Amino acid sequence: MRTFAYSRADSVEHAAHQTTPTAAFVAGGTTLLDLVKLDVMRPSELVDINTLPLKNVEWLDDGRLQIGALVTNTDLAHHPEVKQHYPVLSQALLAGASTQLRNMATTAGNVMQRTRCPYYRDPAAACNRREPGSGCDARHGLNRLNAVLGGSDACVAVHPSDMCVAMAAIGATLTLSGPQGEREVAFQDFHRLPGDTPHIEHDLADGELITAITLDPPLAPAGSYYLKLRDRASYEFALASTAAQLSLDGEMIGEARVALGGVGTKPWRCPEAEAALVGQPAEMATFERAADIALGGATPLEHNAFKIPLARQSIIRALREATRLARQGGKQEGLA
Known part of the structure; x- marks a missing residue:
């Protein structure tokens, strides 16, 4: 070192x-x-930065919940306001890592989490994200765990965070502080697609740090669910995951939020799929159509084509479970 x-x-x-x-x-x-x-x-x-006063979770006057950058994943997952009003976030955090890691990991650190692509983590491999212009060994190597959405010729690395998938579905704003003062960035604009510059992963300037993440007002009444599919049940990174939220007007879907993990180069919000859900009956045919739309642009590599049907099932199952919970009045909490 x-x-x-x-x-x-x-x-x-x-x-x-x-x-x-x-x-x-x-x-x-x-x-x-x-x-x-x-x-x-x-x-x-x-x-x-551990001594900075960035550990509060509090409601703002406009109905949004603001989370300090240094709130640990454990404290956030078990916070009563999160469990009651944003259970999908609690579920995602508890699915994401062991208790020991959650006790140390912070909210902002999770947002800034780097890819687990083995070629990125191996200095002997070619990786444009680590060393611009060196190439991407993943494209023609062992790419079972790589992305099917948002990739480019330069990079197909998956964003690894579970928490960020839930935040993408909820909608959020990041507060950034730096030498030029304070500014806000929409969560969906913060992580960048790789394009030709995969080494530029986020919209954070030199000297800037995340000081808070503010969640959009919760859907109410709503059902939400985070489903994570992985090689093993215990603290593994997602092969495919879905954060789903929806509200019902009778048997019709009023509002819907869908985001994917394990398949995209950034936390993957699905606005076209959401639009296909709104105003439609909450039934399997609707969920299947939305899943097909969400994955319409997926491009598999040699070893990861299985992720497309896997993600499709993840979307359908998460929407089905969110519907069941919405019919119960949205009474739910994070996973035990």
Whole structure:
């Protein structure tokens, strides 16, 4: 492991003005420290932000829930307001990692989580995301776990987060602070598609850090469900996952939100599928049609074509379960 400097920020302003382009912020460090040890990330300095006052969860006057950047995944998953009003987020967090990791991982750190593509994590492999212009060994290598949505000739790495899939379905806004002050970015605009520049993963400028994530007002009354399909039941990354929310007007769907994980290069919101659900009867034919629309642009690689029917089933099952819960009045909580 390469040497680096270490410092501790005592305010958001201090953190924003303390960093250089080769520095990195560290909170839980559950991804960052792994990548430093693997020589994938090479920060010249780690700026510890754990003492910053960014650990509150509170309602805003406009009906949105604001989550501090340093709220741990454990605290967020079990927060009573999240369990009651955003159960799909609690479910996704509890499906995402072991208790030990959730106790350390932070909300902002989860948003910034790096891909688990083995070629990205291997300095000997060609990876445009890690080293621009070097190529993408995943496209013609072992690509079973790679993306079928949002990929490019330069990169097909999957975004690994479960939490971000739920936030994409809910809708959210990120508050960013940096040397130029504070600004807000819509959650769906924050993570970038790889295109020709896969090394630019997000809309975060040098010196900026996430200080809060504010969730859109909850659908009410609504049913929601997070379904994660994986190789093993215990704390594995998703092969395909779906976060689904919907409200009912009688037997017709009033509002709908659908986002996918495990199949896209970013947390994958499905607006066309949502539009196909609204105003339609809450039945299997509707769910199947929406699933087909959501995956209409999927492009499989040599080893991951199975993800398309798997994701289709994930969408259908999540919508079916969200409908069942909506019919019960939306009474639900996060997974145990």
